[in-house]
């Protein structure tokens with residue numbers, strides 16, 4: 001029923017730069033000392049980040065902030081906020097939290113990879129980058145927009161192959177429990193996901209076509225809540 005809502009995922013990821021690296025407050029982190037050291041450190045491609053000890057120590061996860069550069073993705077119906085910027089903000093939060101649990105996080109775009117600013121990041125580049133990391137999971141962060149209804153809201157998970165269904169289902173259930181939603185995960189034909197061997201999902205954080213979602217998706221509080229659901233589910237899934 002949200003087929004039109006997914007129109008902005010028609011593989012037009014022709015990014016050439018990422019403008020913002022916004023925010024990295026770790027005020028809720030119980031490992032604030034470690035986190036704050038990390039967030040102040042700009043890691044370039046010759047300087048691998050220091051990995052933390054933690055339950056996810058042996059795992060590599062690719063976090064993909066959807067769109068970017070000249071591809072803004074969708075936008076807020078009221079405020080006009082760009083999806084690519086929200087994707088980046090929440091991906092940075094997700095990266096920090098997962099790193100605090102010891103995971104090795106690779107971002108498809110930010111200033112710590114060679115796929116960042118001033119370089120074209122096509123869908124092919126993204127796929128090549130992801131495959132080169134040989135990750136245990138791929139989490140692509142997006143925001144949705146429904147052309148049919150401004151009523152539909154909440155977080156929805158997309159996956160594209162059978163390797164990803166278990167993870168997608170667990171994530172969707174966790175979000176439904178957290179936010180009292182009744183959404184179902186969707187199978188998608190999205191190129192980025194469909195050939196991945198490892199569990200790979202898109203997290204559609206919410207609907208920028210819905211007034212309530214659009215407002216709360218821009219708050220740190222709600223972003224942190226979404227990130228916590230993902231992190232808890234990832235930890236359970238990978239450690240089971």
Ligand SMILES: [Zn+2]
Pocket residue numbers: 008009066067073074083142143
């Ligand atoms: Zn998107």
